[in-house]
Amino acid sequence: MIGTDEHLRRAASGTTIIVMIEDSAGVIAAQDIAAVDGVDGLFVGPADLAVALGFSGQQSVPQVKTAIDQVHAGARRAGAAVVTITGDPAVAREHFAAGSQMVIYNVWSALGRLFTSLAAGRAEPAPGSARDIRKIADPVVLLAGMLGGAATWDSMAAALSPTLSLRPGRIDLDDSIAGMAASVLADAPSRFVLIGHSLGGVVAQEVVRQAPERVSALVLLHCSGRGPTEQQQAVWAELAVRAGDGGFAVIVAEQAVTNLGSAAADRTHVAAWQQVALQVGRDGFLRQLAAQSGRQDHRAWLRSIAVPTMVIGGITDEVSTPALQQELADLIPGARYAEIDAGHMSMLEAPAVLAALIADFLGFPS
Structure with missing residues (x-):
């Protein structure tokens, strides 16, 4: 000594x-x-x-x-x-x-999160452990997919618990996934539940990567943790050229059929989808295409997510297949996985079923 x-x-x-x-x-x-x-x-x-x-x-x-x-x-x-x-x-x-x-x-930050969690009646579990969620009542930020918007969630929102505060976010303002996530965080509450659909789900993953301490629970709908394939890159590049040449309205009609699948037979769904897509507009769509093309493969990083997570897929979804949803759930420690009888747009096709799954996950069973 x-x-x-x-x-x-x-x-x-x-x-x-x-x-x-x-x-x-x-x-x-x-x-x-x-x-x-x-x-x-x-x-x-x-x-x-x-x-x-x-x-x-x-x-x-x-x-x-x-x-x-x-x-x-x-x-x-x-x-x-x-x-x-x-x-x-x-x-x-x-x-x-x-x-x-x-x-x-930062021990003070970690203790603050723990005490906040305890005060809300839910001890924060260790990263990677089984999740026991008891009424997460934080505001809910909703991120729709490409060409989606606030109205995309209307039917599902009507079926969710009235005690939940819903706040649609925007992902049409930036031309990169990282930029979209930063914009969401800049406009979001200090702590919130995050629900992301399709491209919105990809952005949601990036939000958690950038600020995991602010997300109290994560729901991923019909999305993927993978980077883009060469075929997807080619399709998006072609769409960007066509949209720039004045073909945006035609693309909206085509994408309605692609995204809705068999549900496109319901003209009400098609009209609702097209109305929202036209509000996003050509420039917003071009930014989303650029972000899609430049997105990163998240699969290796997904294993480090310590946020309570639920992944939901549609049995008839041909855009983001059930296999991709199962892969996503398998990669995120402790994630729940559920499939519903719907295609890619479950919030339009089966809003009540989707709302019930989310409400139960957050501790508000119907």
């Missing part, structure tokens, strides 16, 4: 100096700061940096994420360590995989 003097001598000679960056001036000078003799690494205070950049409480918006990436890049160029922070073990693993040399575990 060493004495106090020797302990202090060793501490003084081995002190690590980490500089915290929390404003735009620090972001700009990150590389120069990291190059100062004696500086061992750079650490961004994400909450304070967001405030300094004018995005209070919005740490996941693209501007803040770009600034953080700029600081990390400056540290690497100067040969200094990249230091990050999180209160979520799954996110910590992501930071290490992305090149962080040190990850600070």
